[in-house]
Amino acid sequence: MPELPEVEQVRKTLIPHVVGHKIIRTEVFLDRLVQYPAVPDFIQGTVGKTIRAINRRGKYLRLELGDGFYILGHLRMTGALIALPASAPQPPYAKLKFTLDGDENLWFTDIRTFGTLYLLQDGGSYKVNGYETLGPEPLSKEFTVAYLEPLAHKSRKPIKTFILDQTVIAGLGNIYADESLALSRIMPTRVANTLSREELKVLHEAINKVIAQGIANHGTTFRNYQDGDGKKGDNQNHLLVYSRKGQPCRFCGTTLVQIKVGGRGTVYCPKCQK
Numbered sequence: 035m036p037e038l039p040e041v042e043q044v045r046k047t048l049i050p051h052v053v054g055h056k057i058i059r060t061e062v063f064l065d066r067l068v069q070y071p072a073v074p075d076f077i078q079g080t081v082g083k084t085i086r087a088i089n090r091r092g093k094y095l096r097l098e099l100g101d102g103f104y105i106l107g108h109l110r111m112t113g114a115l116i117a118l119p120a121s122a123p124q125p126p127y128a129k130l131k132f133t134l135d136g137d138e139n140l141w142f143t144d145i146r147t148f149g150t151l152y153l154l155q156d157g158g159s160y161k162v163n164g165y166e167t168l169g170p171e172p173l174s175k176e177f178t179v180a181y182l183e184p185l186a187h188k189s190r191k192p193i194k195t196f197i198l199d200q201t202v203i204a205g206l207g208n209i210y211a212d213e214s215l216a217l218s219r220i221m222p223t224r225v226a227n228t229l230s231r232e233e234l235k236v237l238h239e240a241i242n243k244v245i246a247q248g249i250a251n252h253g254t255t256f257r258n259y260q261d262g263d264g265k266k267g268d269n270q271n272h273l274l275v276y277s278r279k280g281q282p283c284r285f286c287g288t289t290l291v292q293i294k295v296g297g298r299g300t301v302y303c304p305k306c307q308k
């Protein structure tokens with residue numbers, strides 16, 4: 035599933051293709067992609083609007099349409115927003131098409147079809163479950179050890195489950211959670227409230243570092259993730275533990291182990307991570 039760095043890469047790569055362009059026509063090929071409002075209202079509310087900016091919050095993308103209106107999108111498992119030349123054929127798994135003025139169109143493709151889109155207005159009454167309650171972003175000034183410490187001290191969840199909670203930190207998923215814990219040498223099953231302030235400091239720094247690295251490497255591609263240009267990321271070649279079960283730890287050479295934490299596959303080094 036695309037996490038913060040992948041969604042950020044989609045955002046950055048879409049900007050030169052779509053910002054400043056007007057939506058001429060909206061075609062929805064899979065109704066349930068549009069969660070709100072009803073499909074005819076979504077079409078009516080998007081046609082004629084200019085995409086003024088693209089923002090990101092956690093794993094959500096916001097296409098700003100002016101007057102406080104925005105299209106909110108979540109790619110979930112396999113969703114992708116791709117800009118293609120108007121002359122290009124329909125891409126595989128196309129579920130929605132925004133025909134733009136100019137030479138390019140914006141497509142939403144999705145293999146597993148868990149992706150979601152909403153047309154919303156700032157201050158509107160419709161609330162997207164999980165969007166309003168997002169915690170601070172890694173690398174932001176709100177995301178500090180002082181913020182993290184009291185929350186961790188109240189939590190009896192495994193530390194991995196704690197950092198995956200989007201109300202605690204926005205944007206981390208399985209890849210960057212495992213990577214943060216490997217870099218900070220913390221065992222993913224440790225109960226959050228047993229971490230010392232020093233350990234939380236190290237973890238906080240590690241989260242910022244792995245997210246920054248993921249962004250610098252244009253995201254992590256294992257199966258389907260691609261950016262707004264249809265390109266794959268490079269961060270899969272730089273991972274410490276994620277997807278490396280059975281391979282040697284990059285720090286000590288010990289064979290990496292996979293377990294389940296909160297139902298999620300979790301890879302760690304049994305020697306380095308305490």
Ligand SMILES: [Zn+2]
Pocket residue numbers: 283284285286287288303304305306307
């Ligand atoms: Zn190790």
